[in-house]
Amino acid sequence: MDILTTKELLELINREEDLFVSIYMPTFRSGIDIRQNPIRFKQLLRVAESKLYSMGMEKAEIERFLKPASNLVGEIKFWQNQSDGLAFFIHSDGFNYFRLPFEFKESVTISNRIYIKPLLPFFTGNGQFNILALSKNKSRLFRCTRQNVMEVFIEGSPDSMFDMQVDDDPRTKLERRLSNPRSISTLNYSTNTQAQDNENDYERNELTRFFRALDAYILSIHEGENIPMVLAGVEYLIPIYREKSNYPNIVEDFISGNPETLSPEELHKKAWDIVEPIFNEDKALAEAKYKQYSGQNNHLYLNSLEEIIPAAYSGQIESLFIDKENHQWGKFESYNNQVELFDEEKNDAEDLIEFASLLTLSRGGKVFALHQDEIPDKEKIAAVLRF
Template structure:
């Protein structure tokens, strides 16, 4: 699976090209069904090809434009290593793809902008969270959404605590003998108690090195991302990891017990019980603020897309609610701070609902893509402002 960050979305949005092809498709990650992945992708490429011809591109231009994607059809290893969904973006200068724990509805879009709206649920109230399953014998990292869980590789992390041992013969666990004149019983007592103390100190030292290596790998993968992390492990390991970790978004509660005996599905169920109140809390607090500001009739709430777009561009939006099933086409002029609406999609315009989301996320705001009934005022879009 690939990691998708808000910055990745912003980078895609900022690409300036004449044509983009955005392809979304559900994929199979195991079993004989994985053979369907390249077949389905090839069918979607044919649709993209047809759309390019509609823009009066010549056959040679179309073949050149789709060359990287066409070559991908034959990459057997790629298709054997999929998650729940695949997002592929093709443009004249290259191609980017993300294998994600999210089952996309199949679609092909050709426009002058990357179509990222199907990705927005990954960054909203039912968005992404991680599970880190810790034990001495193994470490597993899972990326999750409300619906899905997929294991991802912790690059450059040790497989287990014993990988971190510097000296396998280490003598560190040798019992310390102390001579005394009291008698044999006292000598035995010193051997046992001091030996146990050394063993505990040695184990904690090895755990510290082990956990720091895991944390370093996690931070490298999740740099500057506020994705909640749920820990899973026996109770005495968790505070040690918390103490040594620099990851800033570790959830307070954790999954108790040996994670080695829990399936990914069991871990996912237990973790969602922990993180659901967190996601719900943010949404409820935002709804409460909106109602409060609306009741006060102040200037800290908006429910008009024409005003929301400039506010989002200027970083004013703290929370944004929207009906993700609705598209509003048009253009935003940064120079004049004005929004132009168009009745339908055409080359040169963009989905302003999607654009408001990207602007909000890229400036540190929160987005809640929900049913229209859950948007404040039962409008298509609503926002709580910072100022």
Template sequence: MKSLTLDQLKALAQQTSSPSISIFLPTHRAGQDTQQDPIRFKNLLRDAEKQLLGSGMGPREASTLLQPAQALLDDPGFWNHQQDGLAVFMAVDDFHYHQLPFSVEELLIISQAYYVKPVLPLFTNNGHYYILALSQDEVRLFEGTRYAVGQIDLPEKTPVSMEAALRLDDKQKQLQVHTGTSQSGAGHGMFHGQGPGEEENKVLIEQYLNLVDTGLKEIFREQQAPLVLAGVDYLLPIYHKVSEYANIMKEGITGSPEHLRPEELQEQAWPIVESYFQQETKNAVEQYQQFVSTEQATDKVGKIVAAAFNGRVDKLLLSVDAQVWGNFNPETEKVTQNADRQSKQSNLALLDFAAMKTLQNGGAVYTLPQDEMPTDSPVAAVFRY
């Protein structure tokens, strides 16, 4: 799964070439619908070409810009191995695509910057989480939302098993940790075998999980999303001990995860993170309400966009139901707005821009339905200072 990471989102935010094309497509994992996905993508590319030509771009220039995306149409393997959604970003000399663990609405946006609002559930603090399924024979990492889950390719240096991590010799392999089942159904570790002893085996497991944690830093760097562990009960406290990731949920999914499908892991993980998300969102809303009568919080779009640009936004509350188009001059920090309508003069998605800058500068973003926002405005923010 070629998932979108926070570092990659930050790189997308740095792209300044206009026009910037963003395409979103719901995709299918299996079945006959997979045959329709490239057809719908082809139609979106045709629409993009029409818009580019209509804006005054020459046919050859438009064809060159769209060529990397056109090439995906000739790759059957690409379309046969999709997740639930696809995001494609392209500009001059810049092309990226990312599979998504949740469905998105079919959408084409051509503007002066990449449009990322549909992928924000991957990075908001009230819906995006990870599941790490651990055993001595297998390591799997998933990222999920309330409604979907997808497996993430492990970074190259992340071990896929204890044997691969420690390159156990024959003598060490004689000492194994097997999983028994108590009457309650929870797994527990039973150490046995001819070898250096139970304590040494615990040390080997600790070394193995430490290597797993080190390998996953490439993905977890600067992340704040909660992580749910899945594994037999003797492994989970050891991973808690060795991991440097700050937001591991205390409660985990106990029992061997090796035969659990992603959807089964998600079903067990969501109740663990749901209350966490509800509390985090409640805290952010209450903090906004506490400071709204001061200079430390506002629901004014212009002030929020400028503050986000300067790294001042600590918490951003964003309506999932709205977008505000306009322009932003980074030299004067002047913001112009044109309600929810894109035009040649108003060609920047301001809420999108504020969200990207907030994430880029280490702030937290929360997405809410408009009727759950603490204000009639589609955006609200708490400032760092």
């Protein structure tokens, strides 16, 4: 699985492009059905080709633009290593893709910016969390959503405590210190007590080194992220990792016991019980603020696109609630903050609900993609403002 971080999403959001092709499709992980993966992708590229042609692009220009993606159709190994869904973005520098544990509906969107609405569940209350299963023998990292769990293979980091090589083994030093004892009784005492103490110190030192290396790897792939992480492990390992970790969002509760005896699905179920209240808390807080502000009838809540788009553009939105199923086509002119709504999709229109989400995320706000009946005031969109 590919790690989709907020930082990477924002980098794509902030790309200035004349043309962005966003492709979403479900994929098969294994079995004979994996043969369908490249076939589906090729069909979606044809849809993109047709849309580009209808926009006035020449055939040669279209082939050149789509060629890096088209070359991937024949890469058998790539299509044999998929998750539940593929998000694929084609732009002037080539393409970016993410194989994610989430089944997307097939879609091809062409605009001057990335189409992100199908990704919003990864960054809201149904979103991503990590499980780190700690073990001296084999630690495992999992990236999860509410529905799915996928192991992230830890490359460039030691697999276990026993991969840590040291030259100053305290047990060797102990043997040298005991080589010339003053008496047999002293030797017996020293062997039975100092050896045990040094053995414990040695294991803790090696665990510390291992956990630091593991933590450095996890931080490197989650730079700029604040995704909750649930630890799993026997109880004495948990405080050692917490003490040495610089990860910004380790959940207080943890999964106790030897994680080597649990399947990914079992770990996922236990971890979701821990993180679900955390995800719900953010949404509940935003809903409470909206209810408070609307009850006070002040200026810190909005529920119309004509007002929300300019507020999102200026960075005023703290929390945004959107209808994840619906679109609202239109245009926004930033120079005069004018919003024009259309009854149907047009070549010069964009989905303003998705555009409001993009603006909110890029300016540090939170987006909650919900069903319309879950949105405050049952509107297609609603917002809580910072100021």
